[in-house]
Amino acid sequence: MTPPGNTYLPPAPQIGRLAPPPDQVDTHPGLWPQLLARFRDLGGSFDPFANDADAGVRALGRAARQRKQPRANDYFAIGDLCARLTLHESHLSGTYAAKTIAAYAHAAHAAAAETRAVRKALISFATWVAEVARLLDDYESLKVGALICERVRQLGFIASSQADAQRLQDAEAQLRQQMAQMAEADSATPTGTHVAAERESRLLCDQGQILLRQSQAAEALATFERALHANQQNHAAWLWRAMALTDLGRFDDAIESYDRALALDPGSASVWNSKGALLMELGRLDPALDCFEHALRSSSAASALSAAFWLNKGKALFMLKRYEEAREALVRSHQLDPSPESAAGIAACREHLDDPTPAE
Numbered sequence: 001m002t003p004p005g006n007t008y009l010p011p012a013p014q015i016g017r018l019a020p021p022p023d024q025v026d027t028h029p030g031l032w033p034q035l036l037a038r039f040r041d042l043g044g045s046f047d048p049f050a051n052d053a054d055a056g057v058r059a060l061g062r063a064a065r066q067r068k069q070p071r072a073n074d075y076f077a078i079g080d081l082c083a084r085l086t087l088h089e090s091h092l093s094g095t096y097a098a099k100t101i102a103a104y105a106h107a108a109h110a111a112a113a114e115t116r117a118v119r120k121a122l123i124s125f126a127t128w129v130a131e132v133a134r135l136l137d138d139y140e141s142l143k144v145g146a147l148i149c150e151r152v153r154q155l156g157f158i159a160s161s162q163a164d165a166q167r168l169q170d171a172e173a174q175l176r177q178q179m180a181q182m183a184e185a186d187s188a189t190p191t192g193t194h195v196a197a198e199r200e201s202r203l204l205c206d207q208g209q210i211l212l213r214q215s216q217a218a219e220a221l222a223t224f225e226r227a228l229h230a231n232q233q234n235h236a237a238w239l240w241r242a243m244a245l246t247d248l249g250r251f252d253d254a255i256e257s258y259d260r261a262l263a264l265d266p267g268s269a270s271v272w273n274s275k276g277a278l279l280m281e282l283g284r285l286d287p288a289l290d291c292f293e294h295a296l297r298s299s300s301a302a303s304a305l306s307a308a309f310w311l312n313k314g315k316a317l318f319m320l321k322r323y324e325e326a327r328e329a330l331v332r333s334h335q336l337d338p339s340p341e342s343a344a345g346i347a348a349c350r351e352h353l354d355d356p357t358p359a360e
Helices: 029-035 055-065 072-086 094-110 112-136 139-154 162-187 192-213 217-230 235-247 251-264 269-281 285-298 304-319 323-336 340-354
Strands: none
Touching: 055 072, 072 094, 072 112, 094 112, 094 139, 094 192, 112 139, 112 162, 139 162, 139 192, 192 217, 192 235, 217 235, 235 251, 235 269, 251 269, 269 285, 269 304, 285 304, 304 323, 304 340, 323 340
């Protein structure tokens, strides 16, 4: 593997489009009922941008959702930011790589006239990911590079161009050859079979995540099942399986899958939060609140992620009509990461506390 300190890693390609100014958001208490659930897209899946852990992506995603008419430049800007986040400290993030693809594809859906620009953005990004993966020369980076080349090549924007599709196929083949050489070297060790199974499981899990972010929940679920067949101890596969099951409306199975993930990692704050969010949507408020408490106890830092946990706790308390406690939780969320949701929630709590008459 090439030492990262001795490797020139080119910056992520950028389209350079600027998102239009965000529409004004009313923080009147009447907005709060609209914000008691996380943002979902039209297919029912959680919006991958409006719910992102990165404050910049989240802000752009939520601004894009507020438009009466979708704007391509919103998604070009999101794609550029996700592309920059894909490389972090000599590590390729499969999550942000997949979100980059999804964002640029959204731009084409928002404006058919932008299809050519989207094709250029996707080709440039996939080529860059493949180049960085080869320079980093570690298995996880190579895996991300191969998956991104494969996924972009399969998109309709690219498949119609034989030359572009062939170029990506060649890049993918080279990356997979490097991966195979590493796997072969590992198989010579006594633990080689176990290592190979773990790698196969992680690879399938990453494939499933890309499918899920492209709103292909059924295909994603099948891929997560294959990942778990390879390695039942794959915590991430149980977590993502739960998300796919949620998108398919199989809520009880999703909760069971969250529980399997928590059995492997009881201190995973994000899993506790995700399970709580599902329970809250199902109206099971007391167990949801317990999950958010677990998430906050497990969270190690005061950050935007912790702000999301406090926000969800505030939502659950609000729906339980525990308005004083809800306001305290929402204030904590707003202090960590100010947002229209927390501001509207605080205002709604104050309205109830100033007028304690029970609602009809």
